[in-house]
Amino acid sequence: MNRKKIVILGAGYGGMITTVKLQKMLGTNDAEITLVNKHDYHYQTTWLHENAAGTLHHDRTRIKIADVVNLNRVNLVQDTVVAIEQDEKKIKLENGELTYDYLVVSLGFEAATFGIPGLLEHAFTIGNINSARLIRQHIEYNFARYNNEKEERPELLNIVVGGAGFTGIEYVGELVNKVPELCKEYDIPREKVRIINVEAAPTCLPGFDEELIEYTMNYLESKGVEFKLGTMLKQVSADGVLVEKDGVQEEIPSQNVVWAAGVRGNSLVEEAGFESARGRITVGEDLRAPGYDDVFIIGDCALVMNKETGRPYPPTAQIAMQEAEVTAHNLKTLVQGGDKLEAFKPDLKGSVASLGHGQAIGVVFGGKKLFGMSAVIMKKIIDNRYLLKLGGLGLLLKKGKFNIFK
C-alpha cells in the first residue's frame, strides 16, 4: 500500500471543514488523514465574544471533534505544533513528530498587538475557549471585589474594549446585556460601570455602510457605551490605559482591558520561513504556498487577493470554510494522481454583526442592508448553516441557535 499521508494542522473552521470533506471524498486506501489540534474539541471563534461576556456558555461554542470526525478514518493527534519543516516534510509537535505527503496549514490567528507597551501583559484577548472564559471570570471577579474595597475603585468597574471592528463591536453588544446582570449580582449601581470602546479609526465598523454604522452607534450609546473614536491606545498598565486623541492624552482607570483590535496569522508560519506578512502567506489561486506544491494554507494564515479590488479578502470564517472546500477537492485530485487543481473563487454572501440580544446589523452582498430583527435572523441562519454543514442535523439540533430573542 502506498497511501498518501495528509496532515491537517488546526481544527478551526478551515481545518474542520477540510477534514470532514476529505473523510467523505476519499476512500480508506486513498490516503491516511491526520488532524492535529491542541484540544479534543473544535470551537466557533465567531461565538467566543459571547463566552467572554458570559452571555453564552462556552460548551455551546465548542464541539467535540469526535462528534463530527470519524476517528476510524481520521487520526486525531491532540498536541501542539512547535515547528513546520516544509523542506523535510516534517511537523514537530510538543510530544512527537509527524511526516506528510500533503499538508494543510489552518492554524488560525493570533492577536496583533502592534507593539503597544503593556498590552501583552495587562490586556486580555478573545482567542480561544480558555481565554474567553478567563475574561468572563476576570470581569466578574472585579465586580465581586468592588464592594469589599474601602475606597471607591473605578478601575474595577470600568471595562475598556480596544477596537471597534467586528469583534470589538460584537463584544460590546454582549457586555451591554451582561453588565446589568453583574450589577444585580454584586449590588452595584449600573451608572457606576463604564463600557468604553477605543478605536483608532474615525468610525466604528470601518468599511461598513454609514447607515449601519449610525444604527450601531445609536443603539450601543443608548445602552451606555462610550465611544472614543479616532483615539489611539498608547499604553496599558496594571491599573488602566493611556489613550490619545488629537494630541491630547487621557488616562482611563481600568483593570478590565480587552483587546479586540487586530489579528494576524499564526507566528509558526513566519518561523517556518514561508514568505509572509504579519503571519499571512500570499497563496496561489489553488491555495498552495508559493514554492511548496504539497502545502495548502487556508484561513487566517492565508492571504488571498481579490483581483477586482486589488485588496485581500478579509480573514473571516466564511472565507476559511470556502477555502477548505476547495482544498479538500484539490487534495483529492492530487492524491488520485490528477494535476488540474481548482481555483478558489469566494462566494461572499454577506456579513452580519450581532449587537447582543435581539439586535444586529448586516449586509447581504448584492447590497441589501439589514437592521435589528432581520439581521438577527440572518445571523442565526449563518450560524446554523455552518453547524449543518459541519455535523449534519444532529449537530445543528445540539448546538444551534434558535431563540432569536437571545
Place this chain on the structure above:
Amino acid sequence: MNRKKIVILGAGYGGMITTVKLQKMLGTNDAEITLVNKHDYHYQTTWLHENAAGTLHHDRTRIKIADVVNLNRVNLVQDTVVAIEQDEKKIKLENGELTYDYLVVSLGFEAATFGIPGLLEHAFTIGNINSARLIRQHIEYNFARYNNEKEERPELLNIVVGGAGFTGIEYVGELVNKVPELCKEYDIPREKVRIINVEAAPTCLPGFDEELIEYTMNYLESKGVEFKLGTMLKQVSADGVLVEKDGVQEEIPSQNVVWAAGVRGNSLVEEAGFESARGRITVGEDLRAPGYDDVFIIGDCALVMNKETGRPYPPTAQIAMQEAEVTAHNLKTLVQGGDKLEAFKPDLKGSVASLGHGQAIGVVFGGKKLFGMSAVIMKKIIDNRYLLKLGGLGLLLKKGKFNIFK
C-alpha cells in the same frame, strides 16, 4: 409625648429578633425603635459558607430587612457605626449621629487573626455577603486562569482552609461538592485539586463527640480532603502558606486561603471602652453591660458564663436569638417603668454541622447523636424554624430549605 428611644446596632440574628419582638411587644407610644445596619438586608451568617463555596446563592441567604421589619414602626438607618459613646448616650455613624435612651449592641463578630503574619493581607474570611461571594469568585477565577498558564501552577488549584472548627468543617463539606463542578467547567482533572484543612488542635471539631468526629473525617477524607491536624499556620504569603507540625515546617503553594479558625467580638466595643476580652463583654444575667444599665450586649459581642461548667457559652446563632428574646422582654419592662428584669437562661437544643449535600453530623442536647440524613433533616429544621420565628410562614416559604438532598 415622652417616648423612649431604643437604638439597636446591627441586624444580625440578635438585632433582628430583638427588633421583630419589640415591634410586636411595644405600642407606638411606648418607644421609638431605630435599627442601624450597614446594608438594607439581614443575612444568615450560618449559611455564608455555602455562598462562599458557591453551592448556595447569596440571595437565598439574605433577607430584605423591610420584608420582616415594619418600617412604619421601626426606623431603619442604613449606615455604618463608627463609635459608641455610652457616657453621652450617643452613636456616631459614618453619615450622622444618634442618641438613645436604651441601646442594644448586636454588632456581631470579626475574624480573629491571632497576629499570624500575612493572614490579613492574603487570606479570605467568610464574614458577610460581600466577602462570601468574593471567595466564591476568587477560587473560580483561579480555576479559570489555570489552563491559560504556560507552566503548571498548583497554587491556583490548592485550597487551604484554616481551622477545622464548625465553620471550617462546614465550608470544606461544601467545597467537596463544588470542586468537581469547577473542574468540569474549566477542564481540570479533579486529582489536580487539593483541599487542605489545617487545624492547630489535634482533632477536627474540637469539643464534639469522638464518634461524630470520626464520621466527619472519614466522610471528608473519602471525598479527597487532606487534614493537617495539630498543625500551626505560621505565615500566609501571596503564593502560599507556611505550616508547622512537631517543629517540622512545610510550604503549601496556594492562592486560595480561607481563614475560618477564630472569631472575636466587634472591635467597636473595645474601642468604646467597655470592659472586654477579644471584643466580648462579660454581661450581667440580664444581658446589660457592667456599669451601663441602659446598654444591652448580645450575640457575638457578649460573653455569658455558664455557671455549671464555669466556661462561657459559645457565640452561636441559637444563643444570640435567645438573648434577643430576653433583651426584648427586658426593654419592654424598662420602657414601661418596671425594674424586675429577666435573667438569661439558655435552652441549648443541640448542634448540627452540615457536611455538604446530604451529609451532616450533630448532637441533640440530652445526648442523642445524629449522623447522615437524620442530621441533615435536623439542620434543615433548625434553619427553617429560625425563618418562621423571624418572618412567619411567608418568609419560610420564600427562603426555607426543603430539599434534604441538597
